[in-house]
Amino acid sequence: MSGNEGIAQGAYEYGVRLASAYPGTPSTEILEYIGERYPDIKAGWAPNEKVALEVAAGAAYGGSRAMACMKHVGLNVAADPFMTLSYTGVNGGLVIVVCDDPEMHSSQNEQDTRNFAKFGKVPCLEPSDSQEAKDLIGEALRISEEFDTPVILRSATRVSHSMSLVETKPRTEGLRELGLKKDPMKFVMLPAMARKRHPVVEQRLKDVAAFAETFPYNKVIMGDDSLGIISSGITFQYAREAFPNVSFLKLGMVWPLPEKMIRDFASKVKRIVIIEELDPFIEEAIRLMGIKVEGKELTGLCGELSPEKVEKALTGSSKAKSIGPIDIDVPLRPPNMCPGCPHRATFTALKKNKVYVAGDIGCYTLGALPPVGMLDNCLCMGAGIGIASGLDRSLGDLARGKAVAVIGDSTFFHSGMTPLLELAYNGGSTTVVIMDNRTTAMTGAQPHPGTGFTLRQDPTISANIEKLAEAFGFKRIRTINPYNVKDTEKVIGEELEAAEPSLIIARAPCALLKTERILPDKPLKIEAELCKGCKSCINTGCPALEFVKIEEPKEGEKRKGYSKINELLCVGCRTCQEVCKFDCIKEA
Amino acid sequence: MSENNRVYNVLIVGVGGQGIILASDVLGRVAAAYGYDVKKNEIHGMAQRGGSVSSHIRFGKSVSSPIITLGEADVLLSFEQIETIRYFPFLSEKGKVILNDQKILPPAVFTGKQDYPPDVVQKIKEKVPDAVVVDGISVAQKMGNPRVLNVIFLGILSKYLDIPADVYEKVLKESLKPKLVDVNLKAFHEGRSLAAA
Numbered sequence: 001m002s003g004n005e006g007i008a009q010g011a012y013e014y015g016v017r018l019a020s021a022y023p024g025t026p027s028t029e030i031l032e033y034i035g036e037r038y039p040d041i042k043a044g045w046a047p048n049e050k051v052a053l054e055v056a057a058g059a060a061y062g063g064s065r066a067m068a069c070m071k072h073v074g075l076n077v078a079a080d081p082f083m084t085l086s087y088t089g090v091n092g093g094l095v096i097v098v099c100d101d102p103e104m105h106s107s108q109n110e111q112d113t114r115n116f117a118k119f120g121k122v123p124c125l126e127p128s129d130s131q132e133a134k135d136l137i138g139e140a141l142r143i144s145e146e147f148d149t150p151v152i153l154r155s156a157t158r159v160s161h162s163m164s165l166v167e168t169k170p171r172t173e174g175l176r177e178l179g180l181k182k183d184p185m186k187f188v189m190l191p192a193m194a195r196k197r198h199p200v201v202e203q204r205l206k207d208v209a210a211f212a213e214t215f216p217y218n219k220v221i222m223g224d225d226s227l228g229i230i231s232s233g234i235t236f237q238y239a240r241e242a243f244p245n246v247s248f249l250k251l252g253m254v255w256p257l258p259e260k261m262i263r264d265f266a267s268k269v270k271r272i273v274i275i276e277e278l279d280p281f282i283e284e285a286i287r288l289m290g291i292k293v294e295g296k297e298l299t300g301l302c303g304e305l306s307p308e309k310v311e312k313a314l315t316g317s318s319k320a321k322s323i324g325p326i327d328i329d330v331p332l333r334p335p336n337m338c339p340g341c342p343h344r345a346t347f348t349a350l351k352k353n354k355v356y357v358a359g360d361i362g363c364y365t366l367g368a369l370p371p372v373g374m375l376d377n378c379l380c381m382g383a384g385i386g387i388a389s390g391l392d393r394s395l396g397d398l399a400r401g402k403a404v405a406v407i408g409d410s411t412f413f414h415s416g417m418t419p420l421l422e423l424a425y426n427g428g429s430t431t432v433v434i435m436d437n438r439t440t441a442m443t444g445a446q447p448h449p450g451t452g453f454t455l456r457q458d459p460t461i462s463a464n465i466e467k468l469a470e471a472f473g474f475k476r477i478r479t480i481n482p483y484n485v486k487d488t489e490k491v492i493g494e495e496l497e498a499a500e501p502s503l504i505i506a507r508a509p510c511a512l513l514k515t516e517r518i519l520p521d522k523p524l525k526i527e528a529e530l531c532k533g534c535k536s537c538i539n540t541g542c543p544a545l546e547f548v549k550i551e552e553p554k555e556g557e558k559r560k561g562y563s564k565i566n567e568l569l570c571v572g573c574r575t576c577q578e579v580c581k582f583d584c585i586k587e588a
Numbered sequence: 589m590s591e592n593n594r595v596y597n598v599l600i601v602g603v604g605g606q607g608i609i610l611a612s613d614v615l616g617r618v619a620a621a622y623g624y625d626v627k628k629n630e631i632h633g634m635a636q637r638g639g640s641v642s643s644h645i646r647f648g649k650s651v652s653s654p655i656i657t658l659g660e661a662d663v664l665l666s667f668e669q670i671e672t673i674r675y676f677p678f679l680s681e682k683g684k685v686i687l688n689d690q691k692i693l694p695p696a697v698f699t700g701k702q703d704y705p706p707d708v709v710q711k712i713k714e715k716v717p718d719a720v721v722v723d724g725i726s727v728a729q730k731m732g733n734p735r736v737l738n739v740i741f742l743g744i745l746s747k748y749l750d751i752p753a754d755v756y757e758k759v760l761k762e763s764l765k766p767k768l769v770d771v772n773l774k775a776f777h778e779g780r781s782l783a784a785a
Binding site for chain 2: 105129157158161162163164165234237238240241242244306307308311318320321322323324325326327328329330331332333334335336338369370371535538539541543545546547549561
């Protein structure tokens with residue numbers, strides 16, 4: 001099982017009654033597995049992580065065991081409920097699964113979630129393989145109920161997406177009585193009540209720290225005493241790989257830390273090195289205990305570690321004998337919008353209008369890469385609309401008619417609705433393009449409130465973006481089919497000229513979406529002789545197109561090459577045909 | 589399961605959409621079915637968008653890290669020419685290379701900004717003279733099903749590992765839809781015979 005499968009299996013075995021999440025790599029599959037495999041668990045996608053955590057908190061308040069899952073930056077969105085949930089405590093066990101992404105394989109930053117555990121005064125467990133991922137869900141729920149606290153389970157890309165063997169067990173239910181229980185002193189965080197809860201939180205952290213001393217997943221593995229490594233999670237596996245014979249203190253709970261256990265371990269080894277990715281979290285806590293350790297001066301603060309990085313950090317070299325590189329300059333292979341992607345059509349039309357584009361997170365972020373190069377900023381989920389509004393109103397004529405915001409449908413429901421409301425409320429002339437591809441594409445096509453389907457593919461409401469914008473007070477709302485690139489270009493041009501906020505909904509399903517197919521799936525063909533080699537089609541960045549260079553031009557031939565369509569990849573979206581000035585792209 | 593204590597390191601690389609994840613899943617299950625401890629890791633966050641994909645599979649009596657130490661891969665199975673070069677330093681001095689002789693053009697190349705590097709296969713063979721290079725697409729097309737490409741290479745790979753063929757057969761039978769079993773078993777054995785040739 002993968003780590004994410006282990007977490008989902010753990011939710012099942014340890015009696016989770018409700019799970020909520022918003023998709024985000026590397027956490028997405030957890031809720032998908034729950035949806036597919038465990039009908040006993042009530043589960044659904046939330047519009048964003050804040051809502052997911054609140055839904056899970058509600059379930060826990062009512063006595064159920066509950067789980068919320070998100071990627072590391074998702075906890076920023078959920079930070080508001082998280083920080084005060086620590087004060088109210090829970091009732092039924094509540095585990096918040098947060099998956100970090102050291103190296104940013106698929107993220108905009110590599111923040112370290114352990115800091116949130118400390119910030120919120122909440123225990124944090126960290127698995128190092130799939131078996132532990134499953135087991136620690138059980139431990140997290142037990143700790144949550146026993147100490148009346150939410151608990152973070154911190155995973156990482158290399159835990160969530162690695163596979164290892166897992167033993168399964170039957171399901172057991174949580175211990176709390178289910179029902180609505182009034183207890184305002186605990187659950188209503190008015191200042192008077194919150195002041196009484198804060199000391200409870202501080203005492204709780206001390207109690208959990210005492211418990212950590214005997215927590216079976218904090219364990220000492222004694223070996224050669226010349227080196228003692230303190231580590232947790234995936235970095236423990238790297239360190240064990242690199243130094244199988246030295247002594248280890250492996251921490252299954254990374255906050256709060258077992259001080260006595262650490263002091264005892266420190267007294268038994270000659271040199272202590274902390275192996276951890278990202279921040280010196282364990283290192284600083286141990287330094288505060290007055291214990292001499294080495295850590296970040298060896299391993300660094302950025303990116304992920306690996307067995308050879310750990311080995312080199314400690315010994316300066318690696319025992320492995322690599323065959324070495326081959327001296328070829330290998331072109332990069334970044335991810336790209338797929339053949340037939342409706343975003344490519346929209347970006348092509350935006351490019352024709354020569355605009356500045358404020359964006360955010362989704363497949364459309366790939367529009368920043370060459371040859372498209374039409375996304376000018378990406379800060380966080382939902383940011384583009386607010387940023388465009390700020391640019392428009394601060395720059396006045398310098399930005400008027402020259403800047404737009406783009407946002408995907410899932411991102412719009414996640415955190416685009418409030419900035420759209422800001423725009424309607426405060427005015428200005430910003431143009432917003434919602435690139436509605438009818439799914440959460442980047443994370444693998446999860447349904448959302450606008451799709452008409454739930455996590456388990458049951459039919460449900462389909463939120464209406466046009467009516468929502470109308471209710472917000474938008475006067476200019478236009479819905480278009482982006483594949484009609486010339487029309488799209490014209491509509492964008494008209495809305496840019498308007499002196500009030502306008503909304504364009506460029507709606508066409510993701511080219512990978514099988515349920516709402518509108519593409520013909522018939523490849524187009526370029527008549528090579530007619531092609532002038534102007535690269536208009538090539539510059540849309542479609543992987544189904546290739547520029548074939550002419551090595552030996554015929555007499556009088558001015559073109560340097562011509563375009564060719566890969567018939568195996570082309571799905572017939574016609575974006576290239578729409579931009580071709582010489583009418584040489586035809587149906588095959 | 590064999591008696592030795594060594595850990596086998598197999599690195600499978602290529603481009604999103606080539607069936608790499610499936611091939612590595614099958615290999616992981618085969619190793620587990622044979623009684624090995626298995627760990628596997630892949631980076632696939634954006635693989636569906638045509639990015640570079642790599643899958644690490646490690647098995648043996650006891651495995652710690654799910655990722656292969658640079659320079660310790662026993663076999664590099666690559667589904668695309670230049671992806672072999674990208675991941676080449678993972679290969680150990682004595683490592684084997686199995687290559688699907690295919691070029692998939694990255695964006696800088698298909699937009700005409702950069703050339704696809706020439707002589708890739710030749711340069712690999714200079715370093716690893718016994719590299720197995722197979723035009724997998726032609727083999728798969730001859731077998732009447734381009735989708736068995738990954739299983740053909742699983743067959744070649746099986747010749748370089750110590751797990752008997754019947755374990756692969758059992759896992760393929762268990763993990764495929766009944767109507768796909770025969771063609772994939774045929775592809776697996778075709779791969780084994782190509783490795784022997």
